Each structure stands twice: as C-alpha cells, then as structure tokens.
Amino acid sequence: MSTFQAPKGTYDLTPPRSAKFLAVREAISAPLRDSGYGYIETPGFENVELFARGVGESTDIVTKEMYTLTTKGGDQLALRPEGTASVLRAALEANLHKAGNLPVKLWYSGSYYRYERPQAGRYRHFSQVGAEAIGTEDPALDAELIILADQAYRSLGLRQFRILLNSLGDKECRPVYREALQSFLRDLDLDEETRRRIEINPLRVLDDKRADVQKQLTDAPKLRDYLCDACKAYHEEVRALLTAAGVAFEDDEKLVRGLDYYTRTTFEFVHDGLGSQSAVGGGGRYDGLSEMIGGPELPSVGWALGVDRTVLALEAEGVELDLPAPTSVYAVPLGEEARRVLFGVVTELRRAGIAADFAFGGRGLKGAMKSANRSGARYTLVAGERDLAEGVVQLKDMESGEQSAVPLAEAAAELAKRLG
DSSP states (O other), rough: OOOOOOOTTTTOOTTHHHHHHHHHHHHHHHHTTTOEEEOOOOEEEEEEEEEHHTTTTTSHHHIOOOOEOOOTOOOOOEEOSSSSHHHHHHHHTTGGGGGSOEEEEEEEEHHHHHHOOOTTTTTEEEEEEEEEEESSSHHHHHHHHHHHHHHHHTTTTSEEEEEEEEEEOOOTTHHHHHHHHHHTTTTOOOOHHHHHHHHTEEEEEEEOOOOHHHHHTTOOOOGGGGGHHHHHHHHHHHHHHHTTTTOOOEEEEOOOOOOOEEEEEEEEEEGGGGOOOOEEEEEETTTTTHHHHOOOOOOEEEEEEEEEHHHHHHHHTOOOOOOSSSSSSSEOOSSSHHHHHHHHHHHHHHHHHHEEETTTTTHHHHHHHHHHHHHOOOOOEEHHHOOOOOOOEEEEEETTTTTEEEEGHHHHHHHHHHTT
C-alpha cells in the first residue's frame, strides 16, 4: 500500500525550514503590533457570495480559482482565496466599527487557497500575513501601511525589492476612464474571453501578462489623465509622505492588481530575483468594499504579503536569517537514577525560559551525544551513577569542547548565567 502524499500544488512545512517561515511571519507582524494593529482570525471557508461580491465576479480568482463546496444543508461555501473580504466581514459582524475608535486596525496570518497551475513560487495553498485599516479615508493611513511593509522586509535583510505605486481613481472619475478604455480595447485583436472582460472589468485587461496583448496596449488611455482633482491630490499626498519617510517607490500606471475592490491607492511589492512570479505582496485602498458586502460606507486600506514568496525572495538574495537554535541545553542521562534526576533539571530549565531537550529512549552515551550535536545545543548535561553519588553533573560546552563538573543543585543557575 503506497503512502499518502500532500495534494498536488501544496506543500508541508517541516523543521528546520519551517523555522524560517515562522521568523518571516514574526518579522512582518512585529511592526503592525507596534502600530496599533490587533490580531484577528477568520474561518478557512466563507459563503461563496462574499468573494463573488467582494473580490469580483469577473476575476480569475472567482471564475477559475476558488475551491467551492456544498454543505449537507445546501450552503455554497468556498475556501478563502484571499483575506480582506473575510476580515471586513468579521469586523462588520462584530460591530468593531461602532466602538468609536476609527480606523479599526487589524492584522492576520493564515493559509489561502486558489486552484492554479502549480509552478515555481506559485502554489494552490499559500501563506500570508495581512493588515487592514478599516473606516477612515486618510492618505497617511495608506502611507503608514506601505512604510510598515517596507520596514518589515528591511528588518529581514531583504533589499532587492521594489514598490510599485498607482492610483485607480474613485467612483467619480473611474467610470469616465472605464468608458474611454473600453472604446480603445474593443478595436484590438483579442480573444473571446478577453473581449468578455472588456465589458465586465476592462482595467483587468491592462493586467494581462501575455506579450501579444501588452504590445497592443502601448497607446491605451492612461488612468492618470482621467483622475479627478480629489484623487490627484490624495495620490500626491501618499507619494509625498512616502518620500518624506525615505521609502523609495516607482510609479506604475499599468498596475491594477487582480481584485475588483481596489480604489485610489494600489501598490505591489516585487522582487526581480523570482522570475515571472515576481510579486511578493501588495494591496491598496478599497473604499466601496463594505457596501458591496452589505455593510455601511467604510473607506479602508490594506495589504497582504506572501510568507512563502518572501522566503523565496530571501533565498534569491542569499539572505541567511539569524535563527536561534531550537535547543540550548541537551541532557544525557546514563542509568535510571540519572534519567529521573536530569529530567527534573530539564523541567526546571524550561520553567526558567531556557530551551532544553532530553535524550529519550535510553540510548547509550555515543548515540545520545550524536543527538545532542544534531540538536544544535550549546551545552550538554551528562550524569551517571558516580556523578550523582558525588552530587555533580558534567557540563560540556559543545563549541569549545570544555567539560567541567558542576554541583547538581547549581546546574540550572549556572546554565542560566552562561546563556545570559
């Protein structure tokens, strides 16, 4: 009988590589936690309609990539393909926007699912850390989120990423641009599916990566030429705040992102070391999404950064994260009495906040010391019957090889001192 394997297009995270993913999650969330963002967690599946309305019925995500299921009660559910719609739904349901402190600032971390063709750096299950600021229209909020993402990446040692920035206008000026773009696109040589997209969401055609399509878009009308004065002023303020904060960005008038809910500010983090799948994260403002999913008017802005894609970017740059060893002290007992005593010492060390492990399974000294080496422990505690009779344990420094006898009663305090 063959063993089971992970479903196609997914991956398992196992030690030691999983430590890198944890470190990336921690680094991305740290600036958010220091800036007033509270943690939120939502279910792994939602009502299909939430994503159809929020993400957009014409998007590839909704038409081709969602994993859907029908419950025994007949409800249509979907595994979440992205985080924003779920977080906004949860915030509305909990009435967080009525607590009187806007914006509601939230961060989250989790797995998301899209039925895509698996390829390097693109999976059907992927991990993200995201942030949403709900209920306030303020260019400083857009700038804050971009700055915090930039700060997170730099804290990891990532340097070769670029920030692309654009404005998609609002409900006042975008319809005028939409009409001009549709008129232009209808005259191009495009396939049936793309022609259908022209009528539903023409901005998505600008995002088409095919060379034969991009070649025809050279003279397409520019959105910036259609922005109303309010949107122009808003975008200039975002740009000025980023510049004042020393955060470099590139204006990209073709940047539209793959979700229908974006308005005004939209941005993407790209890394050129990742080939065609260069985006590591992105986001933007979505002032109309709350109303789309049945809530009140709540202008909001947010982003999601891919954890797996950030790990790939770090590897592309050759950045080695300074990960602490999972074990600082490894205890090796020789004999039954030593097992009981050293297990007590290990428990004491753990309670004192020291990462300690134990040679389980009654192995001999040679095998146990190999395990101690593999664990990455800085110190090893070894004790046999003679040591216990003398009231000592042998403390070995695994870096220098030096070994000394330490009174058993002082072993935990001595290790705490040495490990700082």
